[in-house]
Amino acid sequence: MSAVSGSERSITAASQTDTGRVRDHNEDSCAAHPELGLWLVADGMGGASSGEVASALVVKTVRDGLNGGGELVEAIAEAHRTIHAGVAEGRGGAGMGSTVVALRIGGDQYEIAWVGDSRAYRFDGDELRQLSRDHSFVQALVEQGAIGSDEADHHPARHILTRVLGGDDPGPVEVERITGRLAGAECFLLCSDGLTDELSDDAIAAVLRERPKPDQAARALVAAAIERGGHDNVTVMVVCVA
Template sequence: MIHGLIMSQLACGAGTDVGIKRSHNEDCFRSEPSLGLWVVADGMGGHQGGEVASAIASDLIVERIKAGEPLVKPVQDAHHAILQAAQEGVGPSGMGTTVVVLKITGHRYEVAWVGDCRAYLWNGKSLRQLTRDHSYVQYLVDQGVIPAESADLHSHQNFIMQALGSSENNDVSVDMVSDVFYQGQQILLCSDGLNKELTDAEIAGFLALRKNEQETVDLLIQTSVKNGGRDNITVVLVSAGNDAPFRSIIGDYILRASARIRGWLAAASHFFKKGPF
């Protein structure tokens, strides 16, 4: 297992393991706490393929964020960089990668992703998936064809709707979510090797043990390997800083009320501008 513990104002842990079934590791992670940046990429395309694609994407994203670019564009550019590398013989044709990226600025986080690498938010009591898989199975769930509870057991769970480097896509659609990173919260990034072996409830159980970030990452990976290790497993865990704002019921109420008022004002403005008929 490869791992690295970085302690700063934003404490974090990270690690990756080849698992049991695979002969090599196509996953890749980057931990750049000085930039407030973490990346997990899950490569595909076989030996000398997936690992090349995941490294190209991870390195380009770090480089561009370091240069001051906003989060989404470097992820989009990584798609074209992988295609270009394959054309130039740097890695085989058909290589690609899924990716999830966490960027923290001040007391806010942004998460961007393509594919089925995931980000979860742990608030000390419950676990919530921030990302939505770009997968065929998730599409079936969204369409009401299968229940969400059976998604991780579906025979087509490895079918991805889009990935960086896919020659079927001229461009990729990068999804993003953002919010305040509150005191006591943690964000977990992972490749699908983790959620293939552990349910969300089991992941939450390890986070509830309140061990330090690297110990938690190591436990999650070790248990995933013990449970079958069918795929490469990569996990990153980042905790909010000690100076992060506290979340309060009153504060949440004010934020929700303000959003509703803004919506009402916008609707009223539109109504009076057009008239009732």
């Protein structure tokens, strides 16, 4: 668990990751860098060791970018280029890729940037609100009104992504970003789709209400996802501001 404090706010964070019951290795990566005000989760894809290579490259590239004074969106865009460069250099496999969702906190402001379907939520102690928007085929159908949001959770194409870091397209990637003001005592949840595939938003909120401490919440969320099937790697990062 990591913690950072300032004159007005303290931030406590914890993460948990698990391979799950089906996959034979974990392709997720996550990192907490409170000295940079940075927390992130990356969900690798590519199988046969390539996924974890891609997600690890994302985590390192974003950290290095911010450590060098760069902006979050620029650092994530650089991670896309780094994955393709890694493939060209023989690190990982062709087509390997990763999602990412990252949180940066500075003063009373927060910034979230992401690519893919790893998600960011905000929890005020009672209500859970999704902040990110999945870059997926099914989410596009929902936004077009072709299917309802209740159908999206069980749609056979729900894992088809429309935007990833790396992957088969070497062209530029569009990083989505939102910013906001911290409201007070609240928590942010960053997670791979191994959590949201198994647990509804209501189920996630129930766990967060019962486990107000980040380390307890992170462990309980992953355990609940495993209990519900654990069909994918599952990673969560809980960041609480007081």
